[in-house]
Amino acid sequence: MAYEIIIKRAFRDISQNAITHLMTTLVVALTCLIFVCFCIFSFNLQRVAEHFGKELAIVVFLKKEVSQEKVPIIYQRIMGLNGVESVRFISSEEAFKKLENYFKDEREILEGVDPLFLPPSFEIQINKAFYNPIMIKEIAQKIAKWDEVNKVQYGKKWVEKLESFSKGMKIAVIASAILLLITAAFVVTNTIKLTVYSRQDEIEIMRLVGATDGFILGPFLLAAFIQGITGAGIAVIISYLGYNYVLNLFGNKGFLLSLDIRYLPIEYIGLIILISGIFCMLGTALSLRRFLRF
Amino acid sequence: MAYDDRVIIELKQVVKKYAPDILALNRVDLKISKGEFVFLTGPSGAGKSTLLKLLYMSQKPTSGSIMVDGIELSSLSRSQLPAIRRKIGIVFQEFKLLPQKTVFDNVALSLEVLGYRRSQLEKRVKEVIEGVGLGDKLYRKVVQLSGGEQQRVAIARAVVNRPPIILADEPTGNLDRKRTLEVLTLMKELNARGATVIFATHDETLFKNTHKRVLFLEKGKLREA
Numbered sequence: 176m177a178y179e180i181i182i183k184r185a186f187r188d189i190s191q192n193a194i195t196h197l198m199t200t201l202v203v204a205l206t207c208l209i210f211v212c213f214c215i216f217s218f219n220l221q222r223v224a225e226h227f228g229k230e231l232a233i234v235v236f237l238k239k240e241v242s243q244e245k246v247p248i249i250y251q252r253i254m255g256l257n258g259v260e261s262v263r264f265i266s267s268e269e270a271f272k273k274l275e276n277y278f279k280d281e282r283e284i285l286e287g288v289d290p291l292f293l294p295p296s297f298e299i300q301i302n303k304a305f306y307n308p309i310m311i312k313e314i315a316q317k318i319a320k321w322d323e324v325n326k327v328q329y330g331k332k333w334v335e336k337l338e339s340f341s342k343g344m345k346i347a348v349i350a351s352a353i354l355l356l357i358t359a360a361f362v363v364t365n366t367i368k369l370t371v372y373s374r375q376d377e378i379e380i381m382r383l384v385g386a387t388d389g390f391i392l393g394p395f396l397l398a399a400f401i402q403g404i405t406g407a408g409i410a411v412i413i414s415y416l417g418y419n420y421v422l423n424l425f426g427n428k429g430f431l432l433s434l435d436i437r438y439l440p441i442e443y444i445g446l447i448i449l450i451s452g453i454f455c456m457l458g459t460a461l462s463l464r465r466f467l468r469f
Numbered sequence: 470m471a472y473d474d475r476v477i478i479e480l481k482q483v484v485k486k487y488a489p490d491i492l493a494l495n496r497v498d499l500k501i502s503k504g505e506f507v508f509l510t511g512p513s514g515a516g517k518s519t520l521l522k523l524l525y526m527s528q529k530p531t532s533g534s535i536m537v538d539g540i541e542l543s544s545l546s547r548s549q550l551p552a553i554r555r556k557i558g559i560v561f562q563e564f565k566l567l568p569q570k571t572v573f574d575n576v577a578l579s580l581e582v583l584g585y586r587r588s589q590l591e592k593r594v595k596e597v598i599e600g601v602g603l604g605d606k607l608y609r610k611v612v613q614l615s616g617g618e619q620q621r622v623a624i625a626r627a628v629v630n631r632p633p634i635i636l637a638d639e640p641t642g643n644l645d646r647k648r649t650l651e652v653l654t655l656m657k658e659l660n661a662r663g664a665t666v667i668f669a670t671h672d673e674t675l676f677k678n679t680h681k682r683v684l685f686l687e688k689g690k691l692r693e694a
Contacts, residue, residue: 376565379565383527383554383565384555384578385552385553385582387582
């Protein structure tokens, strides 16, 4: 079967049934728009969670009696732990300087205080790729058991909150995505079914004059793919314009600025457009199946 | 068994039952030779349309064997169906045309499914449309034509790819006397050019004084009239 004929027939079908095709494309666009908005929301939610996670570091306070010679050994032990990105040693003097800087103009409060009164410590950053709240907790608990360690701080409450938030968000994202996909599948396949039903006489006639399944299916599938990618393309354009509008309205407000809300990456957009095209093709193939029986 | 190459359609002990217990065709035996013109008649509900549907494979028989142009239909796979359907031109009582498409587009469809490009099929399509007397209405939408004209479009579509067999299922059922005779004349012309024609009708006047073969179907049983 010449592809040229299929392509020509598909475009002829689109132009001869322009209104039906336009309506289907708009339904696809609307469905995709809801899905794209959902993706932008969940994508940014994920980023915000990751952002807060990265802020969290583990601080290990050593016992005052730990000798200077032991510091490199402890450093190596920490670096050897799975998931540790970097470790920084903060001596008692450095900690005191930090405290002085913190008090700035009121540093006289610290007059007479022993510069070595603060314990030496390590600041541990967790590897981004390994990051998750459970891992922070595990690393902190492991280090806390070491003899040289006095205390480990890791923003316990934050980690626990983030942990439950991440879990909840994952469930919500998966459940919403499934629901949305089912709804989208239902709406799109039913719209396509209406198009196919409106042309069932044509399909029957084609069958009776000896058309192969490929000849009948080909133009329908190509037209459906075009509808799918056009609909998703429209949704991407509208959502991008909407994103820019909202950003211009509220983007300069401190809170939103700190969250650094972003539009979907190009790979996501490409995937959504491609999936929409394939989805419409599958819907059409399923709707046509019953007309192609013996 | 030796195959008689003069026979183009052969039915052996064909039975067609519809649920729950309707016997549409009862052990039908039939042989039709190449180039024959056969009237198939009988009262409404006698099984005429069912017999034709089995021939163009819109339905399968409950039992028995059907051969068309040397091919046993029950042995055909789904992918082989289009090839055998291209050997059969079908004309229906209700025309089965695409009303919003032009006369040209409707007729051209039979050649497009064979893979012909528009430029390749144009000459043949115009020639056939002119042959059925609609040369001046090539690019009219079918919906704008009279019933008789629509039936002529359907005949043009059925014969444009020169099929060896033409099945006409009550093709004059919706036409007045004048148009009925026009359609019958067209069918006879096609037969004269070599096509085998099965013409199903319950209108006895069409075959009253004919020398053509007449088959009578009643309650699923077939006999020569």
